[in-house]
Amino acid sequence: MYKLSNRTFYFKSLLYFYSGKILSRNHHVTIVGGGNEIGQSVALLLRTQPLISKLIVHDTVKHIPGIVLDLSHIPSNSAIEGYVGHDTLETAIHNSDLIIATGVSQNPGLSAKAAFNLNIEFIKTLAASAAKVTPVPFIGIATEPINILVPMAAEVMRNNGEYDPKKLFGITTTDFLKAQALYATDNGLNPENCTVPIIGGHSNETIIPLLSQTKPSRNLDPKKIEEFTAKLRSQELIANGMKGWSPTLSTAYGVSAFVRGILNALQCRPTILHAYVENNDFGTSYFAGLLSVDQNGAGEMQRYSNLTQFECDLLERSIEQLRKDVAKGKKILEFA
The missing domain is CATH 3.40.50.720 (NAD(P)-binding Rossmann-like Domain)
Known part of the structure; x- marks a missing residue:
């Protein structure tokens, strides 16, 4: 020691x-x-x-x-x-x-x-x-x-x-923060005043930005929405393709924000975090999103209504992939 x-x-x-x-x-x-x-x-x-x-x-x-x-x-x-x-x-x-x-x-x-x-x-x-x-x-x-x-x-x-x-x-706090930064940049906004809900998982196939629920809202055409989603999902792939470098700084910042949130919850203060947790409410046993946390742990995950057809399609494909990922994680132990 x-x-x-x-x-x-x-x-x-x-x-x-x-x-x-x-x-x-x-x-x-x-x-x-x-x-x-x-x-x-x-x-x-x-x-x-x-x-x-x-x-x-x-x-x-x-x-x-x-x-x-x-x-x-x-x-x-x-x-x-x-x-x-x-x-x-x-x-x-x-x-x-x-x-x-x-x-x-x-x-x-x-x-x-x-x-x-x-x-x-x-x-x-x-x-x-x-x-x-x-x-x-x-x-x-x-x-x-x-x-x-x-x-x-x-x-x-x-x-x-x-x-x-x-x-x-x-x-998965980094996904939430990354979407906030990208949305603010694309729309000329102050990032501190932006919220872009992210649900699903933590991979280029499972991250789902809910642009229909953003604050402040913007009337984005379908092409812009698809481009934003592709850009958000591709960030990790782009980073991984840069030999000798990985996105450590933004990841560390996201982790530190998560830690501050958990410590806040341990102080018995109302806390909202973005995380991937065991949750059976969305068609798979694990799901990521904004959830309440207190000194006893994770609580309810935020739900959204009036999703667009594009978001519903992303959600359906994301859930299918999440089921495979969860099954793979559990199956690993069979060969341990």
């Missing part, structure tokens, strides 16, 4: 952190996979969060002590700890209120299949260890592919100890 001592309700809830109305700051947050680029960026963004009393960074890479030392040079009232190695994972997440999984530190040139297999083992190990923590902590998974790995993590936890479906989340 290494120890060194927006207009929408969604964004308004995050601003409570700066209002000074803090009930308690005794929350421990652990970043598992804290040595990779996303993990380091998340740690940096969380280092000065006033509701975190202890920030823990865990990974199997040897440079964790250096990361912790670097972070300790940022003035903060919170303690910071670092752990290295598989055998320290259970110690690192013990007493955590929130565990964030960012993924495995990967070398350049690693194939998509090899990266997928590494992330499978990463989430299996984390989920099995997290199932032994009592009380059950909140768990946010930002490891790709989220559509597959979150259902897999749920099954691992069911088989290894405690599991609370209300406390396991796939972090």
Whole structure:
């Protein structure tokens, strides 16, 4: 161990952190996979969060002590700890209120299949260890592919100890923020005043922007709607095609926004988050959207009426793909 001592309700809830109305700051947050680029960026963004009393960074890479030392040079009232190695994972997440999984530190040139297999083992190990923590902590998974790995993590936890479906989340906040930024840019608006609901899943085949429900609304023609949807869905593919680079900064920002929301919920304040959770209300067992969260976990997911035919068609295809993704996540364990 290494120890060194927006207009929408969604964004308004995050601003409570700066209002000074803090009930308690005794929350421990652990970043598992804290040595990779996303993990380091998340740690940096969380280092000065006033509701975190202890920030823990865990990974199997040897440079964790250096990361912790670097972070300790940022003035903060919170303690910071670092752990290295598989055998320290259970110690690192013990007493955590929130565990964030960012993924495995990967070398350049690693194939998509090899990266997928590494992330499978990463989430299996984390989920099995997290199932032994009592009380059950909140768990946010930002490891790709989220559509597959979150259902897999749920099954691992069911088989290894405690599991609370209300406390396991796939972090899809980045999709919500990305749509907000793109919509504002396309329409010459202030992004802080824009809301673009996103439902479905977290892949280029399952992300569904509901442009019929945007605020402020714009009368977009069918071609513009199709172009926006294609652009939003293609961002990940474009990023993945840029060798030696991946969208770590926006992902880390989305993760940090998710963390702030969960901490807000733990403060018994009304919170709305965008996440991928176990939910049987939409024709599949897992679904992403805006949902209420309190200190006990996920609550109701927001529903929308008067969807366009284009959105209904996207939803139908998305649900079909989500069913396949969920089944794949559960099937992985049969060959473990």
